[in-house]
Amino acid sequence: MAIRNWLIGVAASAAFVSGASAQADSKFRCKEGETYVMNVMVSGVEYWFPVYEAFKQAAQSMGCKTAYTGTPEYDVTKQIASFDQALAKNPAGILVHPMNSDPFIEPINRAVDSGVSVVTFAADSPNSKRASYVTSDNNREGSAAADMVAKALDGKGDYAVLENPGQDNHDKRVAAFIARMGEKYPGMKLVGRAATNQDPTKAYQAVQSLAQANPNLAALFMPEANSALGAAQASQELGGKIKVMTADVNAKILDMIKAGQVFGSVNPNQGIQGYMGFMLLFMAKHPDLIDPMNDWKRAGYNPMGVPFVDNGFAIVSKDNADDFYWDAYLKRRGTKGIEE
Template sequence: MRKFLSTLAMAAAASTILVSTQAYAETANPFKCEPGEKYVMNVMVSGVEYWFPVYEMFKQAGQQFGCETEYTGTPEYDVNKQIATFDQALAQKPAGILVHPMNSDPFIEPINRATDGGTAVVTFAADSPNSKRVSYITSDNVAEGTYAADAVAEAMGGKGEYAVLENPGQDNHDKRISAFVTRMEAKWPDMKLVGRAASNQDPTKAYQAVLSLAQAHPDLGAVFMPEANSAIGAAQAAKEGGGKIRVMLADVNAKILDMIKAGEIFGSVNPNQGMQGYMGFMLLWLAKHPELIDPMNDAKRAGANAMKVPFVDNGFSIVTKDNADDFYWDKYLKRRGTKGIEE
């Protein structure tokens, strides 16, 4: 009887511990959104495929925390129109906004206004460093430009002429171009920069620019651009010129992947967009809940957000013929069984 009662007592104690643990887990888990807690992602040129995997993982992180998420932005390459959509999102009083600021300085006031009003702001892929954004997540744009330069120069035997297409004023694009040119000058002195043109993510402008560059410089061997849309026009111009111009870029979309596989585009450096979105959400959520963090610094005394993390590197991948199939958006969505930006 004594043994039976002892066993019964142990079972009761174990049951009590289990129930208590479950109750604690249900009531004390701080990593959970309140009902109606919403986080928004905001971009320009919202139809560009680059953003879709970013939002896919931003959305997944939100779902795991029990939060609401929304994809917003303007279809135009227009900073004023993007700011208007940012303000529309802000009017919903979201807990936080993950934003890709088209240009740095015009976004200082909107981001500061959002932060002062209690909405956390994290920038991604491009930054507004003089604003009150709490964190910035991106791939290493300098490393991307450097890798692209080495790949192109090595393929050309370290000697030849090249050109670049640009989108002046967009922080991450400017860094990629600057790093590409700087690397060429430092490591490949026999590679000569013969032209620069502003394509502003417009395939038609890129097409015309490469045609003009090739006509002015018959020995042009390569052209680099910091995004995917321009590469479509550049590759078409290179193809019409006999295919001797190597087209190197950053980012991918389905058309770019098709062209890489067909040998019409030399290659691409592609940021790990999914990690950008997932970690972007994590930074944003923690920025909204800094009370969970008690670092050994003067944040409380200074009245600063204890979560402030200046920079997070989400990494990048090199896309070639060998691995292009792993980067198709439609295949990714089918594998995941979701509706992408539509949910």
């Protein structure tokens, strides 16, 4: 009888735990039609695709819907218009890469005030009401890129940077690259800077001009992959002796790294960026899921706001370039990417 009663007790406890678990799990599920949106500028840039793929993966595991939105242009006014179009559909949350910080303050605040959670990724709008920011550490990225270039040149040589002034994450990468060179490699000399704004043609023209003015130009750094396409073309036409170091990758950049036309790239962990971006959005939308011991109710802030999540990064070279191809990633996952 004692054993029988014990077994009944264990079964009852298991049922209770199972029921409690199922009840808890059900809270971490979306309601019918609950939709989360990702919004970007230059929407055809391959960088965004793995971010959205993991964003979508996290959402689907919780029964949520997603949408990929943005504008194909490098134009903050047009991106804000696309953000507003997404907001008009009253999504549960928006994961946004703000092209410029300050112009996005009002749209983000308006979204949050209307009950839509907002999280920024890869670039931030820190003075807005966004709940969280997920990115790789841009300062560490710039420093790592500088280390790779300087070591390949034995710490001596002329270098230049191509940049996109006003884009928060790009500005940080460039500033960190230059600062690292100055602090650790006194033999590396900055001889020029040019704004290319993610335009391969402008990058090509800038490198031609920089090389003409600086015959000993040995290296270039740019904070994104589009400019690297033009920079690498110019470098090849100039004899291929200028090391092109970039950030982010796409299929063309990976091919060029393997061919030795691009020296290397600093690539954020896009999948973690998208996955954590969704989780932060969901939690910001559902702050009642936990009861933290703090003053959030009295102070009136969202307790699920996390100031910063570091998604990490990798250095891409000839040795590991094959691990970063988007088409192979999609094939492995069996999805249609941003078309879903």
